Amino acid sequence: MEHFTPQDFEIYDMHAHIFPDKISEKATLSIGKFYDIGMAYSIGDPEHLLKAEAQIGTKRMLVCSVATSPKQVVSINNFIKEQCDLHPEMIGFAALNADYEDIEGEVERIISMGLHGVKLHADFQKEPIDSRKSYKIYEAIEGRLPVLHHMGDYRHDYSHPRMLVKVMQDFPKLKVLASHLGGFAAWDEAESVLQASENIRFDTSSSVCLMSPERAVRMIRKFGVDRCMFGTDFPMWDPLKEAETLLSLGFNFEDYRKMFSLNAKEYLNL
Numbered sequence: 001m002e003h004f005t006p007q008d009f010e011i012y013d014m015h016a017h018i019f020p021d022k023i024s025e026k027a028t029l030s031i032g033k034f035y036d037i038g039m040a041y042s043i044g045d046p047e048h049l050l051k052a053e054a055q056i057g058t059k060r061m062l063v064c065s066v067a068t069s070p071k072q073v074v075s076i077n078n079f080i081k082e083q084c085d086l087h088p089e090m091i092g093f094a095a096l097n098a099d100y101e102d103i104e105g106e107v108e109r110i111i112s113m114g115l116h117g118v119k120l121h122a123d124f125q126k127e128p129i130d131s132r133k134s135y136k137i138y139e140a141i142e143g144r145l146p147v148l149h150h151m152g153d154y155r156h157d158y159s160h161p162r163m164l165v166k167v168m169q170d171f172p173k174l175k176v177l178a179s180h181l182g183g184f185a186a187w188d189e190a191e192s193v194l195q196a197s198e199n200i201r202f203d204t205s206s207s208v209c210l211m212s213p214e215r216a217v218r219m220i221r222k223f224g225v226d227r228c229m230f231g232t233d234f235p236m237w238d239p240l241k242e243a244e245t246l247l248s249l250g251f252n253f254e255d256y257r258k259m260f261s262l263n264a265k266e267y268l269n270l
């Protein structure tokens, strides 16, 4: 089996979190607590992200932050935009919250700021991905902005893979990036209900590193190498370790090129 290193590829990280300096340490800690997982980095600010990504020469990275309350939406989006202006390698995804009073207005603002999509985290936001309130968001972004969905949890039922199937039926033009191979800790269900389709993509963050190599290969092949993209979930995991884990799965050079960059560029028109 041929062995590749991260340096053999142009790398796009399609799932990274950043927090403003002031709260980055607290926010990182609270995610670690939420998942009861030790975080690879204790501070998830832009500076640490760039340093971590430099280890594998990441060319571009999707950055996002979650609005756990509607009050945070505007300030997070201003922060993401500011960071993207400072660091052109960042691909900004905006925050939204189903309780935000002017979703349509904020979607217009997000598009005018040049951000590339929207990030939702049903478990942090305690809002099921197939709720009526979530549907208001999809109505505002369908055909305009892709949504990066956190998928799956073993304790809550806000982001179960089967709910995504319904959303995709009801919003046939909605582009969805289903994180964590479609279902963090709910991979049995993700594997059985999610299908590759024109508008869905998957990222490999917080999933490939938590399952057996056999399962990771099987799920990536089932969803399609053309539809899976490398992601790290920084600051939860270390980009170098994540890239090495993906590279240990034995895909061929062309498949890795797709997962490390080509699929991302095609999906987001970069």
Ligand SMILES: [Zn+2]
Binding pocket: 015, 017, 150, 179, 233
């Ligand atoms: Zn995330």
